[in-house]
Amino acid sequence: MARIIVHTRGSPLVHRTPKGDTILICMCGLSRNYPFCDGSHVKIDGEEGGAIYVYGSSGKRVGRVERVETEKGEADLEDLATV
Numbered sequence: 001m002a003r004i005i006v007h008t009r010g011s012p013l014v015h016r017t018p019k020g021d022t023i024l025i026c027m028c029g030l031s032r033n034y035p036f037c038d039g040s041h042v043k044i045d046g047e048e049g050g051a052i053y054v055y056g057s058s059g060k061r062v063g064r065v066e067r068v069e070t071e072k073g074e075a076d077l078e079d080l081a082t083v
């Protein structure tokens, strides 16, 4: 079984702890050390707006989704990116 989880950010969330440490939280979904950023977000370079890209378990981009059908019919990919 596979699933699509849409991540729209391409950079980490910077969290500062009360002790002053900086923690980078992965927001792109590609980190091999999730939930922490490992720099894998650089792989999204070249992605175009309005498309959903597919990455394999190795973290390599393998394709893009052209059409998504939801329970309510065909979805606009731009709308999925804002859910």
Ligand code: FES
Residues within 6 Å of the ligand: 010, 011, 012, 013, 025, 026, 027, 028, 029, 030, 031, 036, 037, 038, 039, 040, 041
């Ligand atoms: S934001 Fe995901 S690896 Fe950096």
